[in-house]
Each structure stands twice: as structure tokens, then as C-alpha cells.
Amino acid sequence: MSRRRIGQGKFGFTVDRSQHSSLNELAKLIDWMPIDQALGVISCSAKGKPAWPPMALFNAMLLSIWYDLSDVKFTEALDDRGSFRRF
Numbered sequence: 001m002s003r004r005r006i007g008q009g010k011f012g013f014t015v016d017r018s019q020h021s022s023l024n025e026l027a028k029l030i031d032w033m034p035i036d037q038a039l040g041v042i043s044c045s046a047k048g049k050p051a052w053p054p055m056a057l058f059n060a061m062l063l064s065i066w067y068d069l070s071d072v073k074f075t076e077a078l079d080d081r082g083s084f085r086r087f
Contacts, residue, residue, distance in 0.1 A: 023063075027086075035058065036054075036055050039058055063084055
């Protein structure tokens with residue numbers, strides 16, 4: 001079973017503004033371990049492309065619901081917003 005790796009969230013030469021993001025504060029408040037363990041039982045097929053990590057997909061679903069984004073708008077926001085990638 002293979003899983004994709006989430007890439008680099010920022011360049012090494014950028015200014016770190018992560019302490020100002022409300023998503024970072026929210027991520028610190030939530031205990032992700034029980035959720036990750038519950039999602040860990042989801043398996044992927046041995047065929048085809050590697051699957052995305054279930055926790056990353058869960059976080060993406062949360063962001064799209066909280067910000068009321070369609071799939072297309074969410075992918076644009078994910079490309080544009082570092083706070084979405086870090087969350």
C-alpha cells in the first residue's frame with residue numbers, strides 16, 4: 001500500500017508568517033491523533049496511483065466546508081494560500 005507525500009509548504013527563503021494564521025491556532029487546539037487513528041484503517045488499492053493520506057483528505061474536506069468552497073475553488077485556494085497547505 002503506497003501513499004503520496006505532501007510536498008513542501010513554503011520556500012526556504014520566505015518570511016514565516018505562520019504565527020498569524022487562525023488555521024495554525026485552530027490546528028494546535030485540536031487533538032488530531034484519535035482522528036488520524038480512526039482514518040488509518042482506510043486502505044487503498046494496490047493498483048493505480050498512490051493514494052493521498054487520509055488525514056490530508058479529511059483536513060481538505062474540513063477547509064472546503066468551513067470556507068464554503070467548491071472543488072475547483074478549493075484547489076485554487078490550496079495553490080494560493082500557504083495557511084491551507086500548512087493546515
